Amino acid sequence: MINGPKRTIISRRARPAKEPLSHEQIVQTAYRLLEDEGLPGMTMRKIAKALDTGPSSLYVYVKNAQELNAYVMDYALGQLQLPQEHDGPWKTRLFGALEAYFELLQHRPGLAELAVTTIPAGVNALSLTEYLLSALHEAGIVSRSAAWGADLFMFYVSSFLYEKTSEARGTMPMPLIQETYRSADPARFPHIARLQQEIFSGNIEARERFRWGLEVILQGLLQAKQDNA
Amino acid sequence: MINGPKRTIISRRARPAKEPLSHEQIVQTAYRLLEDEGLPGMTMRKIAKALDTGPSSLYVYVKNAQELNAYVMDYALGQLQLPQEHDGPWKTRLFGALEAYFELLQHRPGLAELAVTTIPAGVNALSLTEYLLSALHEAGIVSRSAAWGADLFMFYVSSFLYEKTSEARGTMPMPLIQETYRSADPARFPHIARLQQEIFSGNIEARERFRWGLEVILQGLLQAKQDNA
DNA sequence: TATCATAACGAACGACGTTCGTAAAGAACA
């Protein structure tokens, strides 16, 4: 057919070339978006846009969004500053690690939700687990109790903060829930009526309630140690 | 302007009339879809289709999807068969109620995910809470410990089942996670390497592990009762 | 019979995750 001068290939791409992407770059960008805009800001499309590319480009390095979530979660755990090993008694280390996790989830909007809905698979998740197991071991909690106990502790942290941040996320109108309990018929729900203040924890700092839960679980674990193997 | 014969108004609606919708009808339909197809089956559009209408029609009775989730969750709690009050010792009633909750979440695909991500606001949630508070009261666990303890128990149930059903939902490829732990460097992660079997709980029934957690939390609560007020 | 608030609903908007076909880039090899 009739050709132009030399058949100069006109690139259909908008930009001529680009430094290549990478797995790590994608995860870091996703995490930064999560920090800045919360979970709604961390979508495949927005990550791609932040990297100045299209969403389909990400699928070379990541199987799907769910998998990326797991990587981001593990990357976030990498930010954890765990207390030095052999630094103070085991309880200080145990609670110190869990409180560090607490603060991490608290200060990154949307990270708590991510923690609840994805199981992080990566070396940083292993590090946290190992750290907890180590402290529990020193406490004399071993084997099954230790393995399940570490899981229970981590569940507790993420669940606690997921609920705590649900108001900030606008997920649930907290006043409406409070109203449901407040208007509960004292005849049908006498205990609820009596425990109003405690349920919504009066003026108590969230940190105190969190700490209370840690104590409860720990005491339970120590108790279970005595009961059976 | 020039008119046709009589300006017969041609309805733009496909159907001439319909029996009206209702809040309850919508919630029930949503719950049925949740039972049949899991959480992905319970979308505004699919609920509307099941009711033979359009999605916008639902917004007369429900503010948004999130609110509908809360109603559906509470409706699901209404299906709970709690042990008779004053039927057996308090521990039997306490664990009986929590295990009934356990089974409810276990048998309805997607309900565990719903339980984790929404705070049910309704009379059925109140009933469950009241029931737990009553049993805890009889155990001598009162006030702050009772209020927070009931919450902790319910968290535990939904978190436990959310993780347990995450494989069935295809959310996380369980073998991949297991592989992460199995291939953990024994030098860096000695405790993890040693506790392989316990972490993935060998051949242990999920029910047994669940029950273990209930015991731990309960023992912790009983212990905390002695320690402070 | 006229008025008016409520309910129903079609259409559309803007987001989402993901897939597909194709173009560019770079490595391997001749």
Add this chain to the structure above:
DNA sequence: TGTTCTTTACGAACGTCGTTCGTTATGATA
């Protein structure tokens, strides 16, 4: 140096989602 082939990049599109808007029907009230 020239050719082949695998990997990476990416525009376009598909189907889905929640939600909003404007309009029409409905049924109670005046």
